Amino acid sequence: xxxxxxxxxxxxxxxxxxxxxxxxxxxxxxxxxxxxxxxxxxxxxxxxxxxxxxxxxxxxxxxxxxxxxxxxxxxxxxxxxxxxxxxxxxxxxxxxxxxxxxxxxxxxxxxxxxxxxxxxxxxxxxxxxxxxxxxxxxxxxxxxxxxxxxxxxxxxxxxxxxxxxxxxxxxxxxxxxxxx
Numbered sequence: 314x315x316x317x318x319x320x321x322x323x324x325x326x327x328x329x330x331x332x333x334x335x336x337x338x339x340x341x342x343x344x345x346x347x348x349x350x351x352x353x354x355x356x357x358x359x360x361x362x363x364x365x366x367x368x369x370x371x372x373x374x375x376x377x378x379x380x381x382x383x384x385x386x387x388x389x390x391x392x393x394x395x396x397x398x399x400x401x402x403x404x405x406x407x408x409x410x411x412x413x414x415x416x417x418x419x420x421x422x423x424x425x426x427x428x429x430x431x432x433x434x435x436x437x438x439x440x441x442x443x444x445x446x447x448x449x450x451x452x453x454x455x456x457x458x459x460x461x462x463x464x465x466x467x468x469x470x471x472x473x474x475x476x477x478x479x480x481x482x483x484x485x486x487x488x489x490x491x492x493x
Contacts, residue, residue, distance in 0.1 A: 331486075334367040334417075334492070336453055339489030343376050345461075347479035354388060354478065356381040365453065365490055367417040370426070371454075373408035374486065393441050396468055405433045407442070415446060427457075433466040438441060444486070453490040458483065 342362040347354045360380035365372035378399035383389040395401040409429015423446045431440045444457030460481050463470060470478045 336365045336367060336490035337493045338363040338488045339375075339491045341374075341464070341486070343374070343484065343486050345381075345482045347482040349479050352477045354383070354482075356383045356389070356392065358382070361486070361488060363488055363490075364493070365455075366382075367415075367453075369460075370411040370415065371409070372411065373406065374488070375404050375406045377404055378402060383427045396470065402433075402435045405431075407431045407440070409440075409442075411446070415448075417448060417453065420449050433461060434468050437465040438465055451492070455486065455488045455490070457486040459460055460484065 338361060341363065342357055343360045343361050344355065344357045358376045358380040361374060361376045363372065363374035377394055378397045378468065381389070381392065381428075385394065407427075407429055409427045412426045413423065415423050415425070422427055425444050425446050427440075427442045427444065429440065429442075430437050432438075440459070442457055442459045444455055447454040447456070460483055462481050463478075470480075
């Protein structure tokens with residue numbers, strides 16, 4: 314399943330016929346956090362896959378929805394069955410392009426903006442996402458923090474639990490890339 318997802322990611326995100334400088338995630342995590350006066354909710358997903366083409370700054374990430382794990386098993390069950398409908402919407406994905414020009418041959422930290430499409434719960438949204446790229450010894454690390462409004466992706470929260478679930482969740486991405 315993971316190999317099929319990675320292949321689909323490659324085909325849908327890039328034109329790889331002539332690409333020579335592709336880096337893939339070797340270690341990464343996507344997490345989210347939401348807070349309300351009644352309850353905090355956080356989850357971590359360490360099954361993130363992704364690629365970056367340093368020749369043209371295109372990149373893509375994909376995570377399986379069932380890969381998010383919570384401290385409370387019941388939260389995980391409700392997340393998958395009631396809110397994210399993970400049997401129907403199996404993945405979330407961002408694909409886009411880093412706007413700034415980066416010299417990937419030089420170690421350093423670069424503030425970046427990615428313009429692309431975020432797909433969550435089957436709904437595409439064009440987004441500009443801020444982040445940081447750290448290059449050290451030929452390896453690339455990407456760090457990003459951004460918010461997702463649930464209503465933007467047609468994620469319905471039943472009225473009975475609206476006080477327990479925030480309308481916006483804070484997302485963190487931390488991924489380490491190495492040359493493929």
